[in-house]
Amino acid sequence: MGLLIGEVARRAGLSTSALRYYEKAGLLPPPSRVSKRRVYDSKVLGRIRIILLALDAGFTVKETKTFLSGYPVTTTPAERWRALASQKLTELDEQMARLNQMKSILNDSFQCACMRVEDCAECMPPSQRIS
Amino acid sequence: MGLLIGEVARRAGLSTSALRYYEKAGLLPPPSRVSKRRVYDSKVLGRIRIILLALDAGFTVKETKTFLSGYPVTTTPAERWRALASQKLTELDEQMARLNQMKSILNDSFQCACMRVEDCAECMPPSQRIS
């Protein structure tokens, strides 16, 4: 029933180093050992699935740890997720706004006929002006 | 007429360390010196304006250097910008797609009634399943 780290990595599509990293970071509980080697219960795959979902959602390793073990045991997964997700959604909206701003700058800048970059200081948009 | 680094920093809204960093990175030409101190011509402010616009557009320092000095002198600013911007826009669209995917995950996950995180392995979406 016990899985060695290589087998867990293969099934999860992760590297063994990533699994050790997650363990050190507190995402995965330290498994039992047989002659120093980590031996995992297959339940760990469920936990890894959850970890990967949280990371895919944009949570940092630290935030994911908070989701997994940073709340009183009485707090349900749904409650934890809602709390963290609303924060994260705010961040993502900020990032979207930032990306849209970048796109505007990319599309709108340097439409001048200047021959050299040095000449472009003149034709810059007002918002970018420096004293 | 000459500006010391502190004055340039103040006018540009940058730190002196950032200006030295840009110089080392090849974004700013090494200015003249008076007793070891950098003395800038006020034209440098125009160049800084351009650098900040490129960085605001999402270009890395390296890409910004390419824009400023990585093309034959016959290439106009508008041509350089178009070439680099189309690449960058592709990257930004990928990032937007990634952000939208994150938002979906945040909104759709953990709507279960599980009391403990360990129970949630069951109620995960199929796309996240691990062998």
Add this chain to the structure above:
DNA sequence: GTACGAGTTGAAGTGCGATTCAAGTCAAGC
């Protein structure tokens, strides 16, 4: 002459999420 403020340098540090490395441990097969 000495204190002050602004500048100089190269090296090291920051945060993130891992990966890579060297050197060692261990069980199984031959």
Add this chain to the structure above:
DNA sequence: GCTTGACTTGAATCGCACTTCAACTCGTAC
């Protein structure tokens, strides 16, 4: 008893855009 292969550890490395640090150099004012 020796090789093989999978594992173990802690430490170092990566990329990015800077910042911070210590130790030093200047010119000016008092």
